Amino acid sequence: MTPPNQAPVAAGPLIDARAQLAGAVEHLGVSDGVHRMLSISRREMAVSVPLRRDDGSTAVYEGFRVQHNFSRGPAKGGLRFSTAVDLDEVRALAMWMTWKCALVDVPYGGAKGGVSIEPRDHSQAELERVTRRYTSEILPIIGPDVDIPAPDIGTDERTMAWIMDTYSAAVGHTVPGVVTGKPISLGGSLGRASATSRGVAHVALMAMTSRGIDPVGATAAVQGFGKVGRDAARFLSEAGVRVVAVSDVDGAIWAGDGLGITHLGDHADSAGTVAGFDGAESIDPASVLTLDVDVAVPAAVEGVITAANADRIQARILVEGANGPTTNEADAILADKDILVVPDILANAGGVIVSYFEWVQSNQAYQWREREVQERLEERMERAWHAVVDYAGAHRMSYREAATALAVQRVIEAHDLRGLYP
Numbered sequence: 001m002t003p004p005n006q007a008p009v010a011a012g013p014l015i016d017a018r019a020q021l022a023g024a025v026e027h028l029g030v031s032d033g034v035h036r037m038l039s040i041s042r043r044e045m046a047v048s049v050p051l052r053r054d055d056g057s058t059a060v061y062e063g064f065r066v067q068h069n070f071s072r073g074p075a076k077g078g079l080r081f082s083t084a085v086d087l088d089e090v091r092a093l094a095m096w097m098t099w100k101c102a103l104v105d106v107p108y109g110g111a112k113g114g115v116s117i118e119p120r121d122h123s124q125a126e127l128e129r130v131t132r133r134y135t136s137e138i139l140p141i142i143g144p145d146v147d148i149p150a151p152d153i154g155t156d157e158r159t160m161a162w163i164m165d166t167y168s169a170a171v172g173h174t175v176p177g178v179v180t181g182k183p184i185s186l187g188g189s190l191g192r193a194s195a196t197s198r199g200v201a202h203v204a205l206m207a208m209t210s211r212g213i214d215p216v217g218a219t220a221a222v223q224g225f226g227k228v229g230r231d232a233a234r235f236l237s238e239a240g241v242r243v244v245a246v247s248d249v250d251g252a253i254w255a256g257d258g259l260g261i262t263h264l265g266d267h268a269d270s271a272g273t274v275a276g277f278d279g280a281e282s283i284d285p286a287s288v289l290t291l292d293v294d295v296a297v298p299a300a301v302e303g304v305i306t307a308a309n310a311d312r313i314q315a316r317i318l319v320e321g322a323n324g325p326t327t328n329e330a331d332a333i334l335a336d337k338d339i340l341v342v343p344d345i346l347a348n349a350g351g352v353i354v355s356y357f358e359w360v361q362s363n364q365a366y367q368w369r370e371r372e373v374q375e376r377l378e379e380r381m382e383r384a385w386h387a388v389v390d391y392a393g394a395h396r397m398s399y400r401e402a403a404t405a406l407a408v409q410r411v412i413e414a415h416d417l418r419g420l421y422p
């Protein structure tokens, strides 16, 4: 079933997201009407974002904010700056946010935003102007009780500070709860910056244990060395896992004895890329996910494991740090190879969990201790992990199917209890 007014133009994440929903709907026996409601975004906004460049010229970018669902609470989701952004991608990411929030039981619906811009081609001053203009365009549909953005690809805590300031200036008072992933000094939560990575590493360790793999001495490869990949590699390495390969958009490196992640981070800070790190060999970036390792962690962009390379994946466990890294076709191939896939809506949910903690702290103007944040994060990740493992076992389905079914069921329950207005 394809909603006529939101028909995707080509294969891609939206097709996959809707197919995953269709699978859950069939399993749960949901009515056509509710299925249709969950397939279509609740609200979408497309804006043009004009930018006065530092040289005086004008550039114009496309921006989007998509709110997929509000049944369980305000919409929540990241803001992405990337040239790959388009409306269908943002729709898919918003739908996955709805399932993620429901799966880890935070009181939000799903949203996502994006601007089709290459941030590396712009100065900080230009990025500030883009962020403020985009924020002022989407201002009517965001707010601490409506839709709360957070960092994603190409954005960071600085971006969140600009959004918060632009929103606060418009409403006439400071509203820290309008974004999460803020700098600590503006009401950000201790532990938020590394929360997604901490969660990724935590489920990776649980997955290893469940497959009888001792993390100490096990091997891992991580694609992406940004906000998620970098700390995921660090946490895995701190747990005794040998992280033998890492890549970013500019290159990939390998060291059989394991990469020194702290030093690699210092190198990436100064060089702007992992490439050229002393003591590591340069390898083909495309090979990072197909190396013979225990755990592969895609933590960059979607659609990197496809029918074209899935049969070459050798890892025993794939932990999706990124959103949508595995296409549905690839998923079927990995299942045939008995590779355990820990799906994105479970694996990378640490970010939204601590975003929720940050929102609670912002709304209460009270800061929790970092230890408290970490313990609560790990407890929620474990609860979601066990729910997915048990459901998958009981219904003989993959972890992705189980996670999606559990989440869809919770969203439908909230929808049914609230009823349909009018």
Ligand SMILES: NC(=O)c1ccc[n+]([C@@H]2O[C@H](COP(=O)([O-])OP(=O)(O)OC[C@H]3O[C@@H](n4cnc5c(N)ncnc54)[C@H](O)[C@@H]3O)[C@@H](O)[C@H]2O)c1
Pocket: 151, 152, 153, 154, 155, 196, 223, 224, 225, 226, 227, 228, 229, 247, 248, 249, 250, 285, 299, 300, 301, 302, 321, 322, 323, 324, 348, 349, 351, 352
């Ligand atoms: N930041 C969060 O809290 C968060 C939470 C949940 C999920 N995610 C997801 O994690 C993924 C990464 O997000 P991030 O916040 O770390 O972004 P980021 O912009 O901080 O980092 C992205 C990294 O991926 C690399 N990269 C980009 N294209 C690549 C390619 N084709 N091959 C190899 N590396 C490539 C970049 O060089 C960079 O190192 C995204 O899918 C995002 O939606 C992020």
